[in-house]
Amino acid sequence: MAARSKPEGGNGGRPSEFALIEDLFAPLAAGAPGAYGLKDDAALFSPSPDHETVLTVDAMVAGVHFLPDDPPETVARKLLRVNLSDLAAKGATPRGYLLVTAWRAETSVDWMRGFAAGLMEDQNLFGISLWGGDTVTTTGPMTLSLTAIGEVAAGQMIRRGGARPGDDIYVTGTVGDAALGLSVLRGALDMPDTADAAHLVRRYREPEPRTAFGPKLCGVAHAALDVSDGLMADLGHICEVSGTGARINMESVPLSRAARAALARDPRLVEAVAGGGDDYEILFAAPPDRASKIGAIAAESGISATRIGTMTEQSDGVSAIDGAGNKIALKQLGYRHF
Amino acid sequence: MAARSKPEGGNGGRPSEFALIEDLFAPLAAGAPGAYGLKDDAALFSPSPDHETVLTVDAMVAGVHFLPDDPPETVARKLLRVNLSDLAAKGATPRGYLLVTAWRAETSVDWMRGFAAGLMEDQNLFGISLWGGDTVTTTGPMTLSLTAIGEVAAGQMIRRGGARPGDDIYVTGTVGDAALGLSVLRGALDMPDTADAAHLVRRYREPEPRTAFGPKLCGVAHAALDVSDGLMADLGHICEVSGTGARINMESVPLSRAARAALARDPRLVEAVAGGGDDYEILFAAPPDRASKIGAIAAESGISATRIGTMTEQSDGVSAIDGAGNKIALKQLGYRHF
Incomplete structure (x- = not known):
């Protein structure tokens, strides 16, 4: 030193x-x-x-x-x-x-x-x-x-590349909290429930690295990274290196109670969820036959993992759909720090 | 990235x-x-x-x-x-x-x-x-x-600690050039010889890490570090961790032609040599019976190594002496960046 x-x-x-x-x-x-x-x-x-x-x-x-x-x-x-x-x-x-x-x-x-x-x-x-x-x-x-x-x-590091069309896409924990928490801190988002506000702020200030979960994905996930730039942007990174496309079902994306409350009041905040960064959750791709193994890892580690979409052919691009299967136009695909 | x-x-x-x-x-x-x-x-x-x-x-x-x-x-x-x-x-x-x-x-x-x-x-x-x-x-x-x-x-990293009283103290290359080069760049030192000035400036801007020399010291040197804070300060770091004192003969400290020219014009610059930093030479301690081995390493690597003093008992402190054996008062024992 x-x-x-x-x-x-x-x-x-x-x-x-x-x-x-x-x-x-x-x-x-x-x-x-x-x-x-x-x-x-x-x-x-x-x-x-x-x-x-x-x-x-x-x-x-x-x-x-x-x-x-x-x-x-x-x-x-x-x-x-x-x-x-x-x-x-x-x-x-x-x-x-x-x-x-x-x-x-x-x-x-x-x-x-x-x-x-x-x-x-x-x-x-x-x-x-x-x-x-x-x-x-x-x-x-x-x-x-x-x-x-x-x-x-040796030989087990999980890369960004390696995802294949047909893989399930998972994310740990919940998404969007940090971006909403930053909005709270900047006075741009009013959260009437102080516990919800505190939750979002804490998620922004103190990410929870999934150290108990990630190492168990060795030999299970085809590809992984942590969500720092934003869900859609980071999914794009996996797709770019893996040579795949991806389709996310936005209604499957796991939200905290606080984030759900914020979205209920202003549905446009879905862009902060899909595009906001600093979540530091693990986004990963794994073949469908490993679903039960992934469920067991989640149970063991006490960290949830939610299936939010599917890897597709590269020509399909990266998209988000709503519950009815319609593409959602997301302006804010990547996170820009304030 | x-x-x-x-x-x-x-x-x-x-x-x-x-x-x-x-x-x-x-x-x-x-x-x-x-x-x-x-x-x-x-x-x-x-x-x-x-x-x-x-x-x-x-x-x-x-x-x-x-x-x-x-x-x-x-x-x-x-x-x-x-x-x-x-x-x-x-x-x-x-x-x-x-x-x-x-x-x-x-x-x-x-x-x-x-x-x-x-x-x-x-x-x-x-x-x-x-x-x-x-x-x-x-x-x-x-x-x-x-x-x-x-x-x-494995097990061969050379530490700061490990020097013993009686060890010879060596330094590679030449000392003081970088501090003098900084003075040139700042207009505080006038060097009439442009080649000398360029040499000092280059030594400041582009240190030469002794990568061809250092690894050969494994199993040979008792202790080593690179001179970044200044010769006397870094010698003090070795002594502190090793529990020794040290005595440097300032007339043995290797100087470049340019540094000798600067000192001939202003003997007070000896303080920049002893206290100036950024030399990035290796300062090391080794028992006297390894002198010929060290000479061989210098020859092989094409990097000189000069014996400049002796490790002493801790109670002796860290001192610099002149050719007559008198202690030199050095005000500037550590280097402060501009």
Whole structure:
């Protein structure tokens, strides 16, 4: 873990970055022998026997991927979880992570402590540790990035490509909550029920990576990814790489009670459900004869999986239909961050 | 490789980020099967048999770690090389990397193309590939981070800890050039000889990671790191973790012709040599009976290694002496980025 400016730099009266790293981050590395207490230049990792290493990285910018007044604990958890979600969708089990923080000079030590506390809480939840990182200062918006490292049985990583016409399309959990939650936070969506509003906001701020579900899809799903760009856009990604088309039945798309309430009041919000991002659910394709296996995985992991459509020939394109079988025109096919 | 904003976002008339990734970055992943052409959510890696994975990450902020008007090719190479330098100092051989770019809306496509060209050039030089990454936009200074992944024979990674009193202290190449080069770029150091000035600037902009040297130190050096914070500060890091002191003979510290010329004109620049950072040479400790082995490694790799001091008892502290054996007072023990 390198702090790229020196103690004598002062940092406007806050503790030196070396001391901060020691204080805030070293406890996050305590569980990982290969992190060397963040006192070396690199981390060491070996996956379990007959496993391969899976790596992914995602960055978040204040004002783009999170709101500047989001609590630091949830910013930390979101940063970690969006990456764990990528691993889960590939069938990988998370092991550790590297962290880069570009904080502002005026970022308070309290904020940093909250950030570290959020990481610690999730580390315990997901059984992972901090292995290393870098700390820099920016005059621009806070920018955070995280490299997550996991492992998967050799040859078993679930790819985006691999879906075949005739495969069932599934999604875990519920879709659209995060996009609606962002609308609530921006004051663009009025939710009279405060519990519903809180549910949507939490889903936006703290995605739930399906780490208990994804690894069980190895050898079961033909293709998978996590829904970050939006249901239809991400389905398009699978189709593009797999060389298939897809047809989604919008009435099958699983919605939370809060999302159903929002849609009941304004049916146009279906576009936020189909096109909104940040769900971090696993979207996957599997042959119909694996339906009972998928049901068993859902039961074991306590995470629902709903069949929402069918993979088709590439020439059919990617479409959403309503209950009567009519195509729905969805303007907002991909999610644009605010 | 995820682009975190959508094509319809427009991005001020420049090609969409998806298209840019395709265009600029996909060729950088061509050599790595586990990168899946940057069309998946994660990369897959297995080290060679009986090897472990070594991971490191470093970030650079425009105006802090590089100058906003540095050529994009050299910014790319510096970003890659500072990370390869960490791997080399650990005895690891680089294999691939993940890249996060936080570009500004006004960052030109030409700049990005230059950046990618710089990466490609160095990939070919170091035998590595891009495995994945993330692209975001910031309203602040451009921020770049890179996770480098390498491999080392199991159990052979060279740590910071491990130095013992009586070990010889060595450094590869020459020290101080980068700090002096930064002074040249900032107009703070006048070098009448333009070749000398160009040498110093190049050493600042394009560090030379000692990838041909570092892996040969496995089983030879007791401890190593790369000089990024400054010679004395980094020596202090080794001593801190190893529980030793150290004494450097400043007259033994290897200097380039350009650095010697600068010091001849202004002897006070010795502080930039001892305290300046960004050298990215390997500083290491090894027992005296390995001197001939180290000489052979230097000859094989074509990279010089100079004995500059001795590890001592911790109670002796970390000091620099002149040719007469007198302690030199060095104010600037650590490097502060501009």
